[in-house]
Amino acid sequence: MFIRETIRPVMEALRQAVQAACPMLAEEAADLCIFSLVGQLAQAVQIQSCRRRETVEIDENLPPAMVDLPRVVEHIVSFTAAGFAPAPARRGRLRRKRRMTKYSQHGVGLCC
Numbered sequence: 001m002f003i004r005e006t007i008r009p010v011m012e013a014l015r016q017a018v019q020a021a022c023p024m025l026a027e028e029a030a031d032l033c034i035f036s037l038v039g040q041l042a043q044a045v046q047i048q049s050c051r052r053r054e055t056v057e058i059d060e061n062l063p064p065a066m067v068d069l070p071r072v073v074e075h076i077v078s079f080t081a082a083g084f085a086p087a088p089a090r091r092g093r094l095r096r097k098r099r100m101t102k103y104s105q106h107g108v109g110l111c112c
Contacts, residue, residue: 022084033083040076044069 011034018030025033048069051058058067065071 033080036083037076037080040079044072044076047072 011031014034015027015030018033019025019027022030047058047062047066051067065075
């Protein structure tokens, strides 16, 4: 019920937004990009949750950048945006990663 009523509608809205920004993107590739983005955000939220419970241990054992939420969010945004950059700028890297070449033929980025 939670998946049908919450996750699927959110995924569909995110997929539509991603495909509007990157129209040649296949539905499956959009879903994978969204999965990556959500995973990064979930990890940032998890770290902040841990910090509320165990501030000293977390802060002492993680690099400072990982506990600075604004910096983490800025990185997630730039990292995700770079994934949607046109593929020709990164063509050399895409050729070495065979699994991703099916997306590069559409002229979209690494994530796409």
